[in-house]
Amino acid sequence: MSEEIYKGHITFVNYDKHFATIDYLRDGKTGKTKSVNCKTISPDGKKSHHFRVGDNIQFQLKLSDRGDKQTAYNIKFLYNTQLEVLLNKAVEENRFAGYLKKVDDGWLIKEMKSYIFFPLRISKWELQPAEQAVNEVINFSIQNQGKRNQLYAELFSHSYIPEYKQAVELNKQQKPVEATVTRVSQYAVYVTILGGKIQSKLEGVEGLKEGDKLEVKITYITPHRVVVEKV
Structure with a gap:
């Protein structure tokens, strides 16, 4: 387990299996980057942050549970430039386009330009999206903008019971x-x-x-x- 603190950015998130890939600069002299995976959920099932592609973070390294490779831990979110661009746009026109993704018992929506995922909030009195909607472009807004770690998407078109x-x-x-x-x-x-x-x-x-x-x-x-x- 290393005490050294590294900085990197998230390049991939698997929301089904709860892990992400981080690219970081391991050797400042050569400029070489490395990739390492991290868990996005704690052993008790809690999420400290909803990680997204483009998140700049700091972290430490340790051996994985199996002891065969390194993994990132003690991850702290710093900022996400792409996310800030979207939120600034939302102030003037809170309308975006993206694609739906089913994860566990819920939905995510991926903004089509930045590839940033947002949890989709659906009313319990609203019909769930049809399976064919996963492959279609769908319009949404970004809600709860005052709380960066609790942002969610809401569809523009609703089908209430x-x-x-x-x-x-x-x-x-x-x-x-x-x-x-x-x-x-x-x-x-x-x-x-x-x-x-x-x-x-x-x-x-x-x-x-x-x-x-x-x-x-x-x-x-x-x-x-x-x-x-x-x-």
Whole structure:
């Protein structure tokens, strides 16, 4: 294990197998570069940073678990010039083109010019992209720009389930709707509406049990959160 700190940049990320390749200058006299792999996820399954192609980083080297080659560890993100270019563009026109990639239970989208991947955030009330969409150019925006390590992409075109569209109208008209209690905890009462398709919770309401019916109004709705209150 070396105490020396190296600097390099990420040239490849495998989001399926959770590793990345780093190119770095090993010998300043000759100008020769080397490549080394690193894990992008800790043994407990946590990610300290969403690494992307073009990330400039610092790191240390040690032998891999098998002891047959070196691997990078103690990786710290420094900056990503290509990412900053995209974010600066997003201030004026937050519209980009890219390709979808399925990873584990989620989606990533690759910006077609920089090859930078962003996690794609999809509403739980939105239809998942079709398999054929993986090979088609798709438009997206970059969200949560104030937090560089929590950036995500959002599609410009959405396919919401009918019940979500109905919930939006109920919110606009402030019409009551029947809710069913699905779970009761010491903190909140969890309910569903519109045939169980839309989930929410009630706070500060007592005396309810699982299976009870009651009327509620939708007071706030976004693609990721629905807030209701008892009528």
